[in-house]
Amino acid sequence: xxxxIEVRDLKKSFASDKGxxxxxxxxxxxxxxxxxxxxxxxxxCGKSTLMSxxxxxxxxxxxxxxxxxxxxxxxxxKGILISQQGSVFPWLTVRENLMxxxxxxxxxxxxxxxxxxxxxxxxxxFEDSYPHELSGGMLKRTELARALAVKPDILYMDExxxxxxxxxxxxxxxxxxxxxxxxRHTTLLITHDVEEAIHLADRIVVLSPRPTRVQTIFPVxxxxxxxxxxxxxxxxxxxxxSELGVDREEIG
Amino acid sequence: MARIKEILPALALITALIxxxxxxxxxxxSVIFPTPWKVITGTFELLKDGTLWRHxxxxxxxxxxGFGLAVCVAVPLxxxxxxxxxxxxTLNPIFQILRPISPIAWIPxxxxxxxxGDASPIYLIFISSxxxxxxxxxxxxxxxxxxxxxxxxxFGVSRRTLFRQVVIPAVLPQVIVGxxxxxxxxxxxxxxxxxxALHSGLGYMxxxxxxxxxxxxxxxxxxxxxxxxxxxLDTTMRILxxxxxxxxxxxx
Numbered sequence: 001x002x003x004x005i006e007v008r009d010l011k012k013s014f015a016s017d018k019g020x021x022x023x024x025x026x027x028x029x030x031x032x033x034x035x036x037x038x039x040x041x042x043x044x045c046g047k048s049t050l051m052s053x054x055x056x057x058x059x060x061x062x063x064x065x066x067x068x069x070x071x072x073x074x075x076x077x078k079g080i081l082i083s084q085q086g087s088v089f090p091w092l093t094v095r096e097n098l099m100x101x102x103x104x105x106x107x108x109x110x111x112x113x114x115x116x117x118x119x120x121x122x123x124x125x126f127e128d129s130y131p132h133e134l135s136g137g138m139l140k141r142t143e144l145a146r147a148l149a150v151k152p153d154i155l156y157m158d159e160x161x162x163x164x165x166x167x168x169x170x171x172x173x174x175x176x177x178x179x180x181x182x183x184r185h186t187t188l189l190i191t192h193d194v195e196e197a198i199h200l201a202d203r204i205v206v207l208s209p210r211p212t213r214v215q216t217i218f219p220v221x222x223x224x225x226x227x228x229x230x231x232x233x234x235x236x237x238x239x240x241x242s243e244l245g246v247d248r249e250e251i252g
Numbered sequence: 253m254a255r256i257k258e259i260l261p262a263l264a265l266i267t268a269l270i271x272x273x274x275x276x277x278x279x280x281x282s283v284i285f286p287t288p289w290k291v292i293t294g295t296f297e298l299l300k301d302g303t304l305w306r307h308x309x310x311x312x313x314x315x316x317x318g319f320g321l322a323v324c325v326a327v328p329l330x331x332x333x334x335x336x337x338x339x340x341x342t343l344n345p346i347f348q349i350l351r352p353i354s355p356i357a358w359i360p361x362x363x364x365x366x367x368x369g370d371a372s373p374i375y376l377i378f379i380s381s382x383x384x385x386x387x388x389x390x391x392x393x394x395x396x397x398x399x400x401x402x403x404x405x406x407f408g409v410s411r412r413t414l415f416r417q418v419v420i421p422a423v424l425p426q427v428i429v430g431x432x433x434x435x436x437x438x439x440x441x442x443x444x445x446x447x448x449a450l451h452s453g454l455g456y457m458x459x460x461x462x463x464x465x466x467x468x469x470x471x472x473x474x475x476x477x478x479x480x481x482x483x484x485l486d487t488t489m490r491i492l493x494x495x496x497x498x499x500x501x502x503x504x
Contacts, residue, residue, distance in 0.1 A: 057402060077408045087403035090500040091421035100417060101407035132500055150407060 004154065004186045005031040005054065010063035012049055013211075023049045024060070025211035036180070036187045038197035041207030042244060047190045048158055050212065054188065055081045055156045067154070077101055079154035080147035084162055088131050088142045094118065095127040097142055101150040117145040120179060137168040141175075148179065155187045162193070173199055177224055194240050199228050206243045216243050286469035291476070294469035303457070307474075308481070310452035311442050314370060318377025319438045325378075326385035326434070327427055331419070333386065334393020344390075347383055355380035355441045359448060373445035373453070380441045381434035388430025392423035425493070425501035432489035439482045454478050 007029040013022040023046040031037050041047050052058040054065050056075035065072040067079070075081070080101075088097050098114035105113065118127050121141040131139055140160065147155060161169040173196060180187065191197050197204045197220075204218045218240060227233060270288050277287045286294070298304035333340045355376050362372040396419065404418045446455025454474050461470035492498065 055406075057405075075402075075406045075408075077406065079406075081402070081406055083399060085399060087399040089400060089403075089418065089421075091424075091497070092417065096417070100413075101409065103407075103409060103413075130496075130500060 001032040001034070003030055004033040004035070004067065005029070005188070006066040007054060008064050008066070010050065010053055010065065011061045012046075012053060012058070013061060022211035024053070025213050026063075027207075027212065027214055028063075029205065029214060031186060031188065034184045034186055036189070036200060036202045038189045038191055038201035038204045039207055040191060040194060040197050040204055040240065040244070041212060042209050043192055045207055045210050046212040047207060050207075051081070051156055051158050051188065051190050055079055057081070077103075077150045078152055079156055080150065080152040081156040081158065082143055082147055082160045084159040086139055086143050086163075088139055088146065090131045093128050093130055094123055094134070094142050097131070098127075098146050098149050101146060113149055117149045120148070121145040121175065136164050137172060140164065140172055144172075144176070144179075148183065148185075151183075153186060155185045157187065157189045159190055159192070161196070162191070169196070174225075176200070181224065194237050194244075195228055197240070198222075198233050198236055199226055204240060206240060218243075284466055284468055286472060290469040291472045294467065295473040295477075298457075298470065298473065304477070307452055307454050307457045308477070310456075311446065311454045312481075314373045314446075314453065315377055315435075315438050315442050318374040318442075319381050319435055321374070322378045322382040322385060322434060322438075323431065326382045326430070327389055330386045330389020330427075330430075331393060331423065334390040334423070335419070340390065347386060351383040351387070355437070356444055359445065362445075363448075368450065373442055373450065376441050376445045377438045381438040384433040384437060385427070385430035388426050388433065389423060392426025392430075393419065395426070396422045421497065425498040428489070428492050428498050432486065432493070435485055435489055436482070439478075439485055443478055454481075 007027060010024055010027045011022075012024040013020040015021070027050060029037075039047050039050065049058065053060045054072070056065070056072050056079070059073075089100065092100065095111070095114050095118070098117055099110040102110045102113055115127065118124055121144055123138065123141055123145060126134065126138065131142065134142065143160075161172050164172065177200065187200075189197070189200060194204075201220055204220060206215045206218070207213070208215045218236065220236065222230075222233065274288050277285055295304070329343075333343055358376055358379055359372075362375050366372040366375055400418055400422060404414050409417070442453065443455040443458075446453035447459045450456045454477060458471050458474040461467040461474065493502075
């Protein structure tokens with residue numbers, strides 16, 4: 001396997017009333033090509049800041065992000081970010097949204113590609129709908145399809161399903177796994193949901209409270225499809241949760 | 253039936269006001285202040301000899317030209333000021349000083365610069381409607397949500413696509429709000445401007461009716477017509493707010 005993302009000694013602090021506030025402190029991390037890595041940490045620990053730096057939206061104070069052996073300085077369409085609040089354009093139809101990132105295609109090709117990805121995520125028949133006519137799950141599907149349509153090397157997912165209800169979140173997780181089984185993308189997922197991380201990831205990186213550091217890394221040695229309710233998975237969950245500072249008694 | 257019920261109170265109030273007016277004129281034996289009936293016969297008189305249509309046409313033409321010119325200047329200027337921070341910092345203070353100056357205060361200068369022809373009221377309409385539209389358009393650009401600009405940056409689209417598919421559609425609802433405010437002000441101003449040194453238009457008609465033999469029936473007829481046309485202009489702009497270019501903004 002080839003190294004896809006190499007994060008070296010990343011540091012970031014923000015100005016606050018009480019002087020500089022360190023948010024990310026010396027994070028180093030390597031992600032292999034095609035690997036699915038989940039970043040789990042307490043809320044407000046700086047996960048999103050870390051992801052923003054890796055995706056190129058934010059410049060680190062120190063350290064570097066190297067992707068495909070090239071220093072990352074700004075975002076590009078090889079790595080698409082999917083965020084919690086979503087960024088599907090409300091003034092464009094589903095089809096127009098899916099066609100948005102397709103630069104350098106002929107118009108008819110754009111249409112074909114958009115239709116194919118609408119089909120993959122189960123949006124067939126909704127191509128001409130506007131986002132405000134869609135449910136939260138459909139909106140997420142649109143966002144995912146728009147990202148996949150540009151064939152990114154890397155998917156950056158920042159709590160993508162946390163605004164959905166539990167059932168819809170589970171369904172989308174399964175759909176994501178099915179898509180990734182067909183089109184392998186290197187994926188970086190931020191989540192506070194340990195179960196979601198175990199369900200999806202090959203490796204789980206536990207981050208410390210702010211300023212965040214890599215605390216522990218857990219490999220997830222289970223094949224797909226996974227039984228998150230299985231004994232081994234539950235044991236892993238307890239270990240990760242206790243790493244996050246949740247006592248065994250509290251987990252129950 | 254439900255609609256009739258909705259407008260019933262307003263209708264009742266209008267009827268009551270007209271009745272009071274009528275009663276008061278009869279009770280005071282006023283020779284100058286007309287009864288509602290005299291206003292109606294006066295209106296028909298103006299309709300028959302065609303002067304009413306001529307005045308309405310003149311006023312609407314001035315508003316059309318002045319307001320149209322203002323749209324052409326305000327929208328590009330507002331987009332530029334919203335997008336380029338330096339342009340905003342340079343121009344905004346001047347606009348904030350010019351904006352609170354009543355258009356009426358510009359009348360002497362308008363006459364000095366443009367004489368007493370059509371150019372003066374067109375200039376006044378322009379100056380009064382351009383500022384609210386610049387301000388609204390600038391606000392529109394400033395309030396584009398970061399997540400949408402970030403998504404556009406992520407997909408690495410061209411500047412042309414960025415403007416055509418993100419910035420312009422995102423700002424359009426605000427532009428339409430600005431146009432509604434601008435057109436409202438323009439209609440207020442044209443009547444005021446026509447009261448001075450002009451020989452056509454509804455404003456002129458009102459002043460002329462008074463000067464030429466105290467025809468207060470025609471004065472009131474003119475006022476009511478101004479109100480009704482103002483209402484229909486605003487309704488037109490409201491319809492624009494309901495089109496698909498703006499509807500996404502209010503859909504949640």
